Amino acid sequence: MTEHGALATLLAGPSGLGTSAARLAARLAQPPAVPLVAEEIPPPPEELSLDPAYAFRPWGDGSAPPLYCPVTERINDPLGEEVDRRLIAWAGECGFDKEECEQIGKAGFGRLVMLAHPDCEDPDRLLISAKLNAAWWAADDLYADDTSLGAVPAELPPKLALAMAAMDPVPSLGEFSHDLDKTLRGDRVLVALNSATDFLRRSGTPAQVQRVCYSTFAMFVSWTAYAAWRHSGKYPPAWEYLAARQHDSFYTSMTLIDVLGGYELTSNLYYDPRVREAAIQAGTAAVLVNDVHSVAKDLEDESPPCNTVLLIADDRKCTIEEATAITVELHNDVVRDFQAAHEKLSGVPSLELHRFMRGLRGWMGGGFEWHSTSPRYRTKPRN
Numbered sequence: 001m002t003e004h005g006a007l008a009t010l011l012a013g014p015s016g017l018g019t020s021a022a023r024l025a026a027r028l029a030q031p032p033a034v035p036l037v038a039e040e041i042p043p044p045p046e047e048l049s050l051d052p053a054y055a056f057r058p059w060g061d062g063s064a065p066p067l068y069c070p071v072t073e074r075i076n077d078p079l080g081e082e083v084d085r086r087l088i089a090w091a092g093e094c095g096f097d098k099e100e101c102e103q104i105g106k107a108g109f110g111r112l113v114m115l116a117h118p119d120c121e122d123p124d125r126l127l128i129s130a131k132l133n134a135a136w137w138a139a140d141d142l143y144a145d146d147t148s149l150g151a152v153p154a155e156l157p158p159k160l161a162l163a164m165a166a167m168d169p170v171p172s173l174g175e176f177s178h179d180l181d182k183t184l185r186g187d188r189v190l191v192a193l194n195s196a197t198d199f200l201r202r203s204g205t206p207a208q209v210q211r212v213c214y215s216t217f218a219m220f221v222s223w224t225a226y227a228a229w230r231h232s233g234k235y236p237p238a239w240e241y242l243a244a245r246q247h248d249s250f251y252t253s254m255t256l257i258d259v260l261g262g263y264e265l266t267s268n269l270y271y272d273p274r275v276r277e278a279a280i281q282a283g284t285a286a287v288l289v290n291d292v293h294s295v296a297k298d299l300e301d302e303s304p305p306c307n308t309v310l311l312i313a314d315d316r317k318c319t320i321e322e323a324t325a326i327t328v329e330l331h332n333d334v335v336r337d338f339q340a341a342h343e344k345l346s347g348v349p350s351l352e353l354h355r356f357m358r359g360l361r362g363w364m365g366g367g368f369e370w371h372s373t374s375p376r377y378r379t380k381p382r383n
């Protein structure tokens, strides 16, 4: 029986997230009505604490409920520092200036991949994920999110179309290729996306490379939805943002798990609905960890980017603290769903699938650790 056939047989049983800008900003400026304090946090349900791979992990200043999250499998600071050194040198080659290279170094994307890919010891392989994540974040900050860095919502869609051309080179169109090639060479974000994808091509199979490209392009569609909401000043309800966030999540980063692990999860397993659902759950949970850590940073922008906590606060007319608790609860439920899916898939006779599922869990545990420690999310004390 093929791997896919085995999976289909095993899984044949019953099948298993779903205003205006001014109003949003005004509400968020209000002081918290009833702050949640640590003593009010209900104790975690005993039975869920039993799996040693998961824990209720305090985060931030400890005042919000803990995140139910996989534990961090590996912390190897010298390895993370080595990846960061190589990453900063590469960023300079792509055309990022000294200050930008320093920012990239400070964020610690090398440390992120050291934490998130515990089954990869090789700094050069880790660099595949470090380069791609740094390039995605550069596009996210410089093109999409950060007004102070020149991001303009109305200019985003055509920039993303060029970003796709940078990652997935288009065939020559004679005289019409000249200006495109010049543009792709002249913009540091496009150079980084092109270089990082080329670097991936050295180790990944064509199927692995293309899955990275297409999940990136799906993520770009969600970015254009956020840009339209920001441009019009009509922010969406949380449910609509969350629908987009599921394709704009660390799922994209997780497409690299098997490449860094030095194996390949075949396409029919990778895209099996149960595996995809689990991977989207892992990516969404990891990006909800990002949203709860990004609130202060996002509020600093003159036109705040979309964020689950801020949109829930607006939807429910509640405080940021209350919206944070709701987001944590949602996160924890998604992790529990992932945990159940992982358990169910553990009966499938595929070593690659077992490694990949463990890789998804490991990525969530590493992502949590990175968000808790990266200066990118260090919050200023609130008044």
Ligand SMILES: CC(C)=CCC/C(C)=C(\C)COP(=O)(O)OP(=O)(O)O
Pocket (backbone or CB within 6 Å): 133, 136, 137, 140, 145, 219, 248, 249, 250, 251, 252, 253, 287, 290, 291, 294
């Ligand atoms: C940048 C990247 C790896 C893309 C996948 C995950 C993702 C979309 C982000 C982390 C970007 O979300 P966001 O803009 O909210 O991130 P920051 O809060 O700006 O770090």
